[in-house]
Amino acid sequence: MSQSVISVIGKDRVGIVYDVAKILAENQINIVNISQQLMGEFFTMIILVDTSKCSQSPQALAQLFADESVRLHLEIRIQNEEIFNAMHRI
Template identity: 40%
Template sequence: MTMSKAVVTVVGKDKPGIIAGVANTLADHNINILDVSQTIMSDIFTMSMLINLEELEGQFNVLQDDLNKLGADLGVTIHTQREEIFDAMSRV
């Protein structure tokens, strides 16, 4: 069986609480973070995460909705995409 994964990207003006907010939301859905990369360019925060969806509690679209709401609350854009779709789009 293949591990079900997704890629989460976050972009926006840097401020305290972005990483904590995303990590806590993922934990609320029983999701493990497999890898993370983040940087700040001037005052723009960027982060990419690879997450494991195998233990996801609830549906993927509920996770996306929760992360989108968090992004709106934090003033950042959060995009969540299943790895197989991300890979397919990268090949186009």
């Protein structure tokens, strides 16, 4: 299993979870765990995903989420789980 962490931040609105889940499903990316929270008017979500069935390269996925961030007026980032863990070690 190849896992990545996706973070989503933006102004709260109806359909954010749907929009992100649709992108994941279209790219054969499975949600392993998900956490979301409202902080005032801001929506935040962290998703642990399995990318092992996705045919896109990590660079292509990063670009896809960058493009979708602009379209959806959100900040969506994807990082390999190992890199994410290494960056957050003290």
